[in-house]
Amino acid sequence: MSRRPESEDLVDVLIEIWAKGDRAHAVMPSEPQLAAETGASRASVREALIRLEERGYIHRSHGARTAINSRLGTVGARVDQQRDHLEAIARAGYEPGLTVLSAAYDVIGTPAGGDSAPFHDLAPGTPVLRTRKVWSADGHPYVLADDLIPVVGRAATDGLDESEPVFDLAERLNGVAVAWETVWFGADQLAPDEQEALGLAAPEPVLVLTYCGVGAGDDVAYWCREVQLSAPPRLRNVLVRRVSRG
Known part of the structure; x- marks a missing residue:
C-alpha cells in the first residue's frame, strides 16, 4: 500500500x-x-x-x-478527496465490486495505443500499463476508468495485481508516491465500447473526470479518464468549499 x-x-x-x-x-x-x-x-x-x-x-x-x-x-463522495472506489463504495454502505476488463503493456504513440485524441500529455515512446476497470455498487456498474501508468526502468511487473488501486500500481511501476491530483470535469455521451463495458442497452449521458496524479517532485504517476453514470444517493459527487468574505 x-x-x-x-x-x-x-x-x-x-x-x-x-x-x-x-x-x-x-x-x-x-x-x-x-x-x-x-x-x-x-x-x-x-x-x-x-x-x-x-x-x-x-x-x-x-x-x-x-x-x-x-x-x-x-454527503456523498467528496470530489476534493481521493479514495479508492472500493473503499468509497463500502464506506457509503453499498456492496463494492470491481472487474478488470483489460490490462496490457503498451508504448504511447504506437498505432495500437489509439492516441488520436489522447486525454494525457505523456510523451510518445513512453512505456505504460493500460488498464480498464469497472466498479459497481450493490451489483450495479456506475464507474468505468481507463488508466495510463508510466513504467520506469526495470519496474517490478512480476506478480502485479492489476486490480490494485492506481496509486499503488504507480508506486510499483514508476516509484512515484502520489501527492495530489489535478482533475478536469466534463460531460459526454458514452462511447459504444464504454456502453458495452458497462452492460447498458442504450447510451447514457455521463460525468467525465480526467485526472493526473503527480508526486511531490511533479513526476507523473498516472493519467486517468473516468466516466460515471448516475450514482447511488450516498455516492453522489459532493464538493465542500470554504466561504471567504471581505
Missing part, C-alpha cells in the same frame, strides 16, 4: 473523533484534550485541526469552542 505521512494518520484519527462528536451532536474537544487522547503533541494536533477546517469538517472561531459541520455526515 502507499505510504502516508504521520500527519495524515493523525488527521484520520481526528476525523474519527469528529464522527463521534457529530453523532452525539457535540462540539470538538479542545487541543489539550485531543493531544491527551491521541498522544500527539499540541503542535501536531493544531496542524491537523487546520487541515480538518480546510476540508470543511470543523469551524473554529477565536474565543469559542470548535464547531462541527454536521452536514458532512450525510
Whole structure:
C-alpha cells in the first residue's frame, strides 16, 4: 500500500473523533484534550485541526469552542478527496465490486495505443500499463476508468495485481508516491465500447473526470479518464468549499 505521512494518520484519527462528536451532536474537544487522547503533541494536533477546517469538517472561531459541520455526515463522495472506489463504495454502505476488463503493456504513440485524441500529455515512446476497470455498487456498474501508468526502468511487473488501486500500481511501476491530483470535469455521451463495458442497452449521458496524479517532485504517476453514470444517493459527487468574505 502507499505510504502516508504521520500527519495524515493523525488527521484520520481526528476525523474519527469528529464522527463521534457529530453523532452525539457535540462540539470538538479542545487541543489539550485531543493531544491527551491521541498522544500527539499540541503542535501536531493544531496542524491537523487546520487541515480538518480546510476540508470543511470543523469551524473554529477565536474565543469559542470548535464547531462541527454536521452536514458532512450525510454527503456523498467528496470530489476534493481521493479514495479508492472500493473503499468509497463500502464506506457509503453499498456492496463494492470491481472487474478488470483489460490490462496490457503498451508504448504511447504506437498505432495500437489509439492516441488520436489522447486525454494525457505523456510523451510518445513512453512505456505504460493500460488498464480498464469497472466498479459497481450493490451489483450495479456506475464507474468505468481507463488508466495510463508510466513504467520506469526495470519496474517490478512480476506478480502485479492489476486490480490494485492506481496509486499503488504507480508506486510499483514508476516509484512515484502520489501527492495530489489535478482533475478536469466534463460531460459526454458514452462511447459504444464504454456502453458495452458497462452492460447498458442504450447510451447514457455521463460525468467525465480526467485526472493526473503527480508526486511531490511533479513526476507523473498516472493519467486517468473516468466516466460515471448516475450514482447511488450516498455516492453522489459532493464538493465542500470554504466561504471567504471581505
